[in-house]
Amino acid sequence: MQEKIKIWIGSSNAGKTQEIQQIFSGFDTIANFEGFRGLEVEENGESFEENALIKARAFYRALGEGRGDGFVLADDSGLCVGALAGRPGIYSARYAYLSPANISKDSPKPIQNASDKENIACVIKELHQKSIHSSAATFVAAIALVGCVKGKYIEKLTRGELEGLVVDTPRGQNGFGYDGIFVPLGFERTLGEMEAFEKNQISHRRKALQEAKLFLQSL
Numbered sequence: 001m002q003e004k005i006k007i008w009i010g011s012s013n014a015g016k017t018q019e020i021q022q023i024f025s026g027f028d029t030i031a032n033f034e035g036f037r038g039l040e041v042e043e044n045g046e047s048f049e050e051n052a053l054i055k056a057r058a059f060y061r062a063l064g065e066g067r068g069d070g071f072v073l074a075d076d077s078g079l080c081v082g083a084l085a086g087r088p089g090i091y092s093a094r095y096a097y098l099s100p101a102n103i104s105k106d107s108p109k110p111i112q113n114a115s116d117k118e119n120i121a122c123v124i125k126e127l128h129q130k131s132i133h134s135s136a137a138t139f140v141a142a143i144a145l146v147g148c149v150k151g152k153y154i155e156k157l158t159r160g161e162l163e164g165l166v167v168d169t170p171r172g173q174n175g176f177g178y179d180g181i182f183v184p185l186g187f188e189r190t191l192g193e194m195e196a197f198e199k200n201q202i203s204h205r206r207k208a209l210q211e212a213k214l215f216l217q218s219l
Contacts, residue, residue: 004028005149005216006070010036010059015176016075019200023209027216028070035062043076048090048142049157051076056144056155071147071154073212077205079178081166083135084126088119092178096122120181124168137166139182141205143212149219156215160207175199 006028009017017031041058045051055074063072078092088095096114114122127135139162146155163185170180172192180192184202191199200206 005219006030006068007216008033008036008059008063008070008072010055010072010074012036013176016205018196019203019205020073020075020209022196022200023206024073024213035064043090045076045090048076048078048140049144049159051090052142052144053146053155053157056146060146067148069148069150071145071216073143073145075141075143075205075208077139077141079123079137079139079166079182081123081127081135081137083130083132084123087126088123092119095119116177116180120170120178123166123178123181127166127168133168135166136163137182138163139178139204141203141208143205143208145212145215156212158208158211158215160204160209160211162202162204162207 004027007024007030009020009029009031011017012032021029021031036059039058039062041055043051043054045054052074055076056072059074060072076090078089080086080089091098093113096118097112127133141160143158144155148154165183166178166181167183167190168181170192171190172180172194174194174196175192180190182191183189184191
C-alpha cells in the first residue's frame with residue numbers, strides 16, 4: 001500500500017483548515033503544527049500567488065532538518081470588488097486598518113489582521129460613499145505547495161476564482177471573512193447563508209485545492 005503524502009497546513013485559520021482537511025481527506029494532513037506557532041511571515045508580495053508562495057516557503061523552512069518527503073500547503077485569498085477598483089484584494093484580511101490612499105507599493109502596511117466585522121463594515125462604507133448598494137466581485141484563492149518527493153524539491157501554485165456580487169447587508173452566520181456579503185453568481189443566498197458542504201462545492205478555495213490535489217495525486 002502506497003504511503004499517504006504528508007501535508008502540513010500552513011494556516012491558523014480554523015475555517016480554512018477545516019476546508020482543506022475535508023478536501024484532502026485521503027492525505028496525511030497535519031494542522032496546528034507546533035513548529036509554526038509564533039512564526040510571523042511578512043506578506044509583501046504583489047499578488048495572491050506571491051503571498052501564498054512566501055508563506056509556504058517560510059513554513060517549509062520552519063520544519064527544519066529531517067522533514068523528509070511531504071509538502072507545506074499555504075494559501076492567500078481575498079475579495080476583489082469591481083466598484084472599489086479591485087480592493088480589498090490581497091489586503092482583505094487587514095483591510096479595515098488600511099485606507100485606499102495608502103494601498104500602494106511603497107506605503108507601510110499593518111501586519112495585524114482586522115476582524116471579519118471590521119473588514120465587512122469597511123467595504124460597505126466604501127460602497128455607500130459611492131452611493132451604491134452592491135457590486136460585481138470575485139473571490140480569489142491561490143494555493144502554494146512547497147516540499148519534496150523522493151528528495152526532489154518542488155513548488156506548485158494553483159488558483160481558483162468565484163464570481164458573484166457583494167451586497168451591503170450581511171446575511172447568514174456561517175463561513176468566515178466576507179462570506180456574509182457575497183452572493184455567488186447564479187445564487188440568491190450569501191455564502192454566509194450556505195451550509196459548509198454547499199459552499200465547498202463552489203468555493204474559490206475548493207477550486208484551487210482540487211487542482212493542487214490532482215497535482216499531488218499525479219506524483
